Amino acid sequence: MYENKKVLIFGLGLNDGGLGMAEYFLKEGALVTITDMKSEEELKAQIEVLSEYENVQFHLGRHIEKDFIEHDIIIRNPAIKPDNKYLRLARNSGKEIVMEMALFHKVASSPIIGITGTRGKSTTTTLIYEILKDVYKEKVFLGGNIGKSAIRELPNLSKHDIAVLELSSFQLDGMGESTVSPHIAVVTNLYKDHIDWHGSMDEYIKAKKNIFLHQIKDDYLVVNIDNDITKEFVDESPGKVITFSLKDKEANYYMDDDLNVYENGKEIFKLDNLKLKGEHNHYNILAAVSTARIYDIPVESIKKVVESFEGVTNRQEFVRELDGVKYYNDTCATSVEAMLAMFNTFGEKYKGKIVMIAGGVDKGLEYELLLNDMRKYLKSLVLFEGTASEKIDTVVGPYVDTHKYFDSMKGAIDKARELANEGDMVILCPGASSFNMFINEFDRGKQFVDYVNSL
Template structure:
């Protein structure tokens, strides 16, 4: 860990606990800051706050009093807390610097960073980069929106490591000096507009990944996404494109059934075991980033011929009586479900529904051609049923939850079918997390066996 004095004797407010807030508070304390922690959850129910108070930090729980801002020089906020929060709105008026914990991680990291962002595919791409670099003995560490909190990883990293970091728009909004040696921008679709307000603000937050890069850094970008390419024009880094539809000789691409990187043939596409065109995009991005950091072609081949996917992202679960079950609980928006459904040539029985964020699902309609039945649940059940009827799907059934959907889907299926949980919605109407929803699906499938 780098020894920095940026926070020594500074009054710093950590807003919101959870894992990243807890890590930030501990780190700032080590760095000599005068730390105050503020969390909405009442103190008597807040184990994290109690531990921090025991460690000697000032803790205020239950609400966000504006008096906390008096004398504060920096706020480190939980990424999920919107800037419309009254405390943050007032802090902005007072020109108090607001950052997220990933900014701290960059400031203390001895290791170079590879940062991955985009609306979909971040976790798969991050995981594939990590695996290829690991296979190439590059000593990678994985962090950010996936796995361990970024600053905890950065504390342990040395100059011999490389940190592969998944980054959300929420995290990137709170960066000031953050600079990856390789940035990866996968795609941009309407998402999190309830947080960002407009697509433009969302895009601007994502583009922060380029903001501090220089000509000695790389920006791996999706040449098939017009918005990403438009945003990449502002990048001072060396732009390295990837594309599934055209030859981009300075980057990663498909030609004559093989994958290439900068004119080097890597391997035939048919040997890649992860299904779906969307995953081919993720793989091209991952290969570009890994090769730019010195990964071997042999390592790329080994990973791509064995890697079957990340849990909850079009994850193969089991085969029961010649029906294949896939868990794509991470599909919390329409685009992710579109990608999952079109990844299969077999007939699909789709399990979908969840939190109602006010959107309709008409965009999904053209992609339901191989869906033979839909089981719906959650707040959006009725909206998804309407689209299914308009798409000509004959079998539509509503169930209470994912657990009930699995045996019902099995009863409706035939040998050779795919039964796919890909909800197209967030999980928060019935679950705490999409992982909890996916685990319920997995458990229900195993009970069928």
């Protein structure tokens, strides 16, 4: 399909996405150029992998304008904003610009379930995958914004498989440019987030809507109607709409306070031994149940998987207990709502006993919404370096015992350990981006877990 096509990888990056795209096109017979502001030394591991291929060249430490004019296809890294000057140059030259998830949707022969939202998308994505896998076994693939390069799986997928993909607003922005949407679109919720990248809340919502805007009438939108923003999507969807709610009994899927789950008004099962805690996880469960029932998964199978599901790493993840202090990794809590969910889970049990490590790069969030919970539940606050940390300190500093600004994970944990006593808990709950100190949020979580386990 891409033999002898000139393909420019705009931003190889340190994750597997850029490398996976480069290898995909090289195996397809394309002539690939890598352009990245990082140095050869920084990209050493990726270059070593690509050195096995013949038709690849590297333009590192800079970008060359003619690359964006002379290549047929520009592969955009999700971190690159759509108004980037090189992308504008490529558009003005009539070039095809595509991102990994958009390409996957264009080429994959399998049906795709895409999941997005400000909160809960990783838990919901993984839970949908686990439920479907219980019935369809190896025919279900998990990928997207969840740490795996989906493009690598393309050659292995057929129309009999199911791809379950977590989709970020950055990826969905690219899908909008390519006018593609998944067969089943799942939206957990939307709150203020990534304003630094999108420029405004309206642009953030616009990007998220791409998950369903390019569907056809036989596709599905599974949507939370308790959220003030996502409930409006019901009237905008071109496909079939399935609603879920914890408040509205008229929704297609509803869960009451006793954890009875209803399908179109009829009780289908009760969750008796649920390991996932918190209202936010009840929404995640309903989203997964709603999706699984499109595939007619038996309710007995759904109940079994949901009750045994312990959650995903990096989200309120228990790491260990040391000297009577429990340590939790919540590195994926990068929004105000995620931080509020943490307090909802642990606040009352550990009132005045929570030592929280937070901060990083600001995303345009409103930390004033956290003040009451922080004053009520925190024992101490330990802040990383960064613009978000400075904003948090301005809001919370006068009211909470605050320690600032730490330029390493080790330093922050050592301070938190010093502050915590037996019966307390220490949690990494950043409420910010990670890029000033870490490769990404997963690297931040790994550094936390690794150092805590080394103590």
